[in-house]
Amino acid sequence: MSITKPSLPKGTRDFSPVEMVKRNYIYDTIKTVFRKYGYAEIQTPSMENLQTLTGKYGDEGDKLIFKVLNSGEFLNEPKKKSFDFVQDDNSNKLVSLISEKALRYDLTVPFARYVVMHQSEITFPFKRFQVQPVWRADRPQKGRYREFYQCDADVVGSPSLLNEAEFILIYHEALTNLGLKDFDIKINNRKILSGIAEIIGKPELIVDMTVAIDKLDKIGFEGVTKELLERGFSNADIEKLEPVIMLKGSNLEKLESLKNVLATSAIGLKGIEEIETVFAYVSHLTSHISNLQLDITLARGLNYYTGCIFEVKTNEVAMGSIGGGGRYDDLTGMFGLKDLTGAGISFGADRIYDVLEELNLFPKSAAQGTKVLISNFDEAAELYALPILQQLRKQGIAAELYPSSAKLKKQMSYADGKNIPYVILIGGDEMESGLLTFKNMESGEQEKLTITEIIARIS
Amino acid sequence: MSITKPSLPKGTRDFSPVEMVKRNYIYDTIKTVFRKYGYAEIQTPSMENLQTLTGKYGDEGDKLIFKVLNSGEFLNEPKKKSFDFVQDDNSNKLVSLISEKALRYDLTVPFARYVVMHQSEITFPFKRFQVQPVWRADRPQKGRYREFYQCDADVVGSPSLLNEAEFILIYHEALTNLGLKDFDIKINNRKILSGIAEIIGKPELIVDMTVAIDKLDKIGFEGVTKELLERGFSNADIEKLEPVIMLKGSNLEKLESLKNVLATSAIGLKGIEEIETVFAYVSHLTSHISNLQLDITLARGLNYYTGCIFEVKTNEVAMGSIGGGGRYDDLTGMFGLKDLTGAGISFGADRIYDVLEELNLFPKSAAQGTKVLISNFDEAAELYALPILQQLRKQGIAAELYPSSAKLKKQMSYADGKNIPYVILIGGDEMESGLLTFKNMESGEQEKLTITEIIARIS
Numbered sequence: 001m002s003i004t005k006p007s008l009p010k011g012t013r014d015f016s017p018v019e020m021v022k023r024n025y026i027y028d029t030i031k032t033v034f035r036k037y038g039y040a041e042i043q044t045p046s047m048e049n050l051q052t053l054t055g056k057y058g059d060e061g062d063k064l065i066f067k068v069l070n071s072g073e074f075l076n077e078p079k080k081k082s083f084d085f086v087q088d089d090n091s092n093k094l095v096s097l098i099s100e101k102a103l104r105y106d107l108t109v110p111f112a113r114y115v116v117m118h119q120s121e122i123t124f125p126f127k128r129f130q131v132q133p134v135w136r137a138d139r140p141q142k143g144r145y146r147e148f149y150q151c152d153a154d155v156v157g158s159p160s161l162l163n164e165a166e167f168i169l170i171y172h173e174a175l176t177n178l179g180l181k182d183f184d185i186k187i188n189n190r191k192i193l194s195g196i197a198e199i200i201g202k203p204e205l206i207v208d209m210t211v212a213i214d215k216l217d218k219i220g221f222e223g224v225t226k227e228l229l230e231r232g233f234s235n236a237d238i239e240k241l242e243p244v245i246m247l248k249g250s251n252l253e254k255l256e257s258l259k260n261v262l263a264t265s266a267i268g269l270k271g272i273e274e275i276e277t278v279f280a281y282v283s284h285l286t287s288h289i290s291n292l293q294l295d296i297t298l299a300r301g302l303n304y305y306t307g308c309i310f311e312v313k314t315n316e317v318a319m320g321s322i323g324g325g326g327r328y329d330d331l332t333g334m335f336g337l338k339d340l341t342g343a344g345i346s347f348g349a350d351r352i353y354d355v356l357e358e359l360n361l362f363p364k365s366a367a368q369g370t371k372v373l374i375s376n377f378d379e380a381a382e383l384y385a386l387p388i389l390q391q392l393r394k395q396g397i398a399a400e401l402y403p404s405s406a407k408l409k410k411q412m413s414y415a416d417g418k419n420i421p422y423v424i425l426i427g428g429d430e431m432e433s434g435l436l437t438f439k440n441m442e443s444g445e446q447e448k449l450t451i452t453e454i455i456a457r458i459s
Numbered sequence: 460m461s462i463t464k465p466s467l468p469k470g471t472r473d474f475s476p477v478e479m480v481k482r483n484y485i486y487d488t489i490k491t492v493f494r495k496y497g498y499a500e501i502q503t504p505s506m507e508n509l510q511t512l513t514g515k516y517g518d519e520g521d522k523l524i525f526k527v528l529n530s531g532e533f534l535n536e537p538k539k540k541s542f543d544f545v546q547d548d549n550s551n552k553l554v555s556l557i558s559e560k561a562l563r564y565d566l567t568v569p570f571a572r573y574v575v576m577h578q579s580e581i582t583f584p585f586k587r588f589q590v591q592p593v594w595r596a597d598r599p600q601k602g603r604y605r606e607f608y609q610c611d612a613d614v615v616g617s618p619s620l621l622n623e624a625e626f627i628l629i630y631h632e633a634l635t636n637l638g639l640k641d642f643d644i645k646i647n648n649r650k651i652l653s654g655i656a657e658i659i660g661k662p663e664l665i666v667d668m669t670v671a672i673d674k675l676d677k678i679g680f681e682g683v684t685k686e687l688l689e690r691g692f693s694n695a696d697i698e699k700l701e702p703v704i705m706l707k708g709s710n711l712e713k714l715e716s717l718k719n720v721l722a723t724s725a726i727g728l729k730g731i732e733e734i735e736t737v738f739a740y741v742s743h744l745t746s747h748i749s750n751l752q753l754d755i756t757l758a759r760g761l762n763y764y765t766g767c768i769f770e771v772k773t774n775e776v777a778m779g780s781i782g783g784g785g786r787y788d789d790l791t792g793m794f795g796l797k798d799l800t801g802a803g804i805s806f807g808a809d810r811i812y813d814v815l816e817e818l819n820l821f822p823k824s825a826a827q828g829t830k831v832l833i834s835n836f837d838e839a840a841e842l843y844a845l846p847i848l849q850q851l852r853k854q855g856i857a858a859e860l861y862p863s864s865a866k867l868k869k870q871m872s873y874a875d876g877k878n879i880p881y882v883i884l885i886g887g888d889e890m891e892s893g894l895l896t897f898k899n900m901e902s903g904e905q906e907k908l909t910i911t912e913i914i915a916r917i918s
Contacts, residue, residue, distance in 0.1 A: 005794070005795060006508075006511055006572040006575050006576050006794045007508060007511075007576070008504060008507075008508070008576070009504065009506050009507065009508055009559075009560045012504035012505075012506055013504060014501065014502070014503050014504070014573055014576070014577065015501060015502040015503075016501060016577065016580070017499035017500060017501055017587065020499070020500040020501055020502060021499075021500075023502075024500070035828075035829075035857050036852045036855065036856070036857045036858070037852070037857070037859070038829045038857060038858070038859035038877075040476035040479070040480075040828055040829075040877070041476060041479040041480075041483070042473065042474060042475060042476055042479055043473070043474040043479060043482075044473050044474075045467060045468065045471035045472060045473070045606050046471075046505060046562075046592060046594070046606060047468050047471055047525075047594075047605075047606065048467075048468065049465075049466060049467070049468055052465055052466075063530070063531070064530070066506075066527050066528070066530065067527070067528040068525050068526070068527055068528070068562070069525070069526040069527070069528055069554065069557075069558055071522070071523070071525065071596035072522070072596075094557075095528065098528075098553075099528055100468075101468045103505075103527070113465040114473055116465050117465050117466070117467070117473070118473065118475070121475070123872075123873055123876025123877055125862060125873075127859075128476065133505060135505070135506075137530035137531075146506075147504050147505060147506065155862075158862045158863065159863075160862035160863050162841075162860065162862045163862060169849075281845065284842055284845035284846065285845045285846065285848065285849045286849055335464070335465045336464060369494075369499055370494075370497045370499075382621075383743055386740065386743035386744045387743065387744065389744065390628075390744045390745055393495045393496070396495065397495070398494050398495045398496075398497060399495070399497070400496070400497035400586075401621065403584060403614075403617045403619035403621045403622060404617065404618075404619050413582075414582055414583075414584075417582025418499070418582055
């Protein structure tokens with residue numbers, strides 16, 4: 001066995017105990033809210049058949065799918081011989097001969113596959129959440145990884161806009177529980193965007209229009225104008241678009257203006273009505289919600305969504321969106337199950353992690369580590385400590401006995417390194433009196449206490 | 460986009476909401492015990508560099524590693540051209556050209572890599588646990604999957620046998636908490652096996668010896684004799700072996716007999732001493748432990764382990780081992796970090812799942828699903844229900860409002876399908892009086908209660 005200096009594949013990460021506690025805190029907070037709103041967890045395999053994934057993410061997406069090599073002596077199988085390795089110098093063709101499986105690219109397509117495969121066992125409307133890693137052969141960069149977790153909640157089989165309203169509440173509750181104070185939940189509706197393109201008389205350019213106006217934040221109205229002209233809109237079109245894009249005021253004011261602008265577009269008015277219904281549900285469910293904003297420039301993956309769309313941004317840290325989603329009317333159609341409406345949202349757990357880190361919002365109490373270390377002076381003290389150790393654990397207290405009679409300094413730095421808040425010191429005096437020295441590692445204070453008193457102190 | 464009838468790759472599984480609740484129950488129970496004993500969670504990436512994994516699992520293991528194809532137009536890269544696809548018809552060589560990454564095969568080698576890569580940040584002794592899936596291109600069969608979870612706890616950097624004693628307590632506590640009542644924790648020591656081979660005068664045949672006697676349970680002493688003769692032992696050797704293999708009595712009696720047999724083997728006596736120390740620790744830690752058995756025929760992966768070895772079996776269901784582990788003295792040596800001793804155990808979560816299922820041991824209270832469904836009669840009732848819905852959730856109660864005014868029968872079968880234990884029915888009478896109809900779905904009983912009373916009833 002040759003010795004190799006170990007390294008990690010590009011764009012992948014190890015998570016240390018401290019990082020895992022924080023990651024679990026985020027996942028658990030989000031999962032708890034999902035469950036409270038009636039969503040149930042499922043998991044799907046990391047590998048899917050290649051044909052399940054291919055063609056679902058566009059050409060660019062297909063290239064980013066990690067393919068898994070067939071196992072065994074795959075070149076010796078007769079059918080592989082049909083590939084002329086000299087003439088036919090094409091990666092894609094070779095892939096089709098030597099790979100039948102791939103790592104999932106997102107949680108949405110596997111969910112669609114799940115719904116179709118298990119449709120007879122599922123109780124509809126089916127509200128599921130899923131928190132699992134996905135893999136993309138993207139070029140790694142700051143905040144972009146080749147393996148990362150998605151946290152998705154989707155409902156299929158219910159057209160009710162109550163679902164959309166509850167997504168807003170889920171975002172509000174989960175992010176508030178995570179300690180975020182200032183974030184925007186942006187909402188728009190694909191039908192409103194269709195209506196706008198219709199009114200301008202360029203329904204065929206809806207994708208170009210939305211791609212351009214989606215950039216308003218970044219490039220301003222002048223930049224958007226330039227891009228719209230390049231994408232086939234006229235100055236007259238842009239004149240009509242301007243008041244819609246630059247819409248100001250409260251959500252109600254925006255809706256009133258839009259009603260005038262879209263008065264002759266049935267689909268546009270339908271979009272407005274859907275937003276109004278969602279707002280009505282929200283106001284009946286709760287008296288307070290974070291900054292919920294109707295944002296006409298919000299586009300997201302339009303080919304995919306057909307109704308309301310969402311995006312969540314924090315205002316406390318410069319960071320892209322930390323969540324998004326929307327309604328899609330035909331997700332399972334790709335697997336032959338037609339007319340099943342769905343809606344879903346996603347939390348960007350990795351970005352939320354960075355936000356909480358920057359704002360120092362991870363609670364101390366999120367620590368799941370060892371609560372007490374018992375020092376180990378010598379063999380007699382070790383034996384004396386063993387039943388005490390077990391007594392602590394019986395009370396549900398995570399406890400350790402230092403596993404050798406090393407120098408006290410070393411034992412203390414072990415407690416420090418693991419962020420253990422309390423140390424119990426047991427020497428000759430303690431064994432004689434039964435009063436143990438209980439040290440608070442943060443304050444440095446020491447007290448003589450019985451084990452019962454210590455347990456009461458910690459619990 | 461062509462429509463494909465979806466399927467799953469061989470040997471992989473979807474987990475439904477009901478299955479996930481049960482799986483989480485197992486993981487959470489085990490994790491809670493790991494934490495109580497001072498183990499902290501880490502995670503490593505699903506993909507490792509191929510060279511990290513290759514050569515660590517033997518030739519057979521190497522074949523079962525799932526390789527991940529390099530991304531992009533890999534055939535066009537110049538260095539790939541050095542492979543003559545016509546002449547050089549060898550899968551392994553092609554793999555080395557088109558694949559640099561693989562899915563992890565277990566959690567142990569990635570853990571060794573982790574320790575070596577992060578040695579400067581780690582506080583030793585390092586006690587970590589890890590619960591993640593692993594992948595093996597094994598032929599799928601009942602109970603054997605290509606993707607499955609491992610639940611491992613390992614400590615590195617501590618030679619103390621207290622760690623081994625605590626592993627026994629961890630097994631006892633976790634399996635007891637899962638409801639198992641009759642299971643054996645078997646212990647042996649590699650040094651005892653070495654001592655036995657030494658006494659017979661065939662130390663070079665230790666692997667053959669242990670492979671043979673490991674089968675005593677299945678093929679009896681006659682079968683073992685036959686196999687030992689085939690593997691190069693003489694009848695005289697077997698005569699010496701018989702009393703050792705067939706050792707009966709309590710652990711203490713076995714140890715006394717072994718001391719006589721191994722009186723002239725230093726390594727054998729060392730193994731006995733280690734077992735005695737572990738037993739002493741256990742008896743100081745707890746007054747009761749499940750059937751802890753010294754089993755001289757227990758072998759496990761001998762090339763790997765160097766001290767105590769463990770295996771756990773349930774006696775309530777016919778099933779292979781549901782856990783195992785041991786001490787290895789040089790795990791990180793493969794990555795250049797020498798002389799770091801380690802010890803670890805693993806829980807077979809998939810098998811434990813099958814055992815709990817067969818014994819009907821999954822607690823009802825493990826249900827994490829929706830607690831209350833509010834029926835939806837019409838628009839007025841829906842509006843009336845919204846603040847009540849949110850009031851339930853504020854109390855931490857997972858609640859849903861049926862998202863349309865479908866027929867009551869359909870709403871009730873939704874509650875049944877999701878195993879929702881309570882339904883709140885709201886119609887005209889209820890809205891007028893404020894007394895809601897509260898239905899217990901199991902007993903079928905109905906009562907008229909205020910929402911405050913309902914919350915008190917459920918919590």
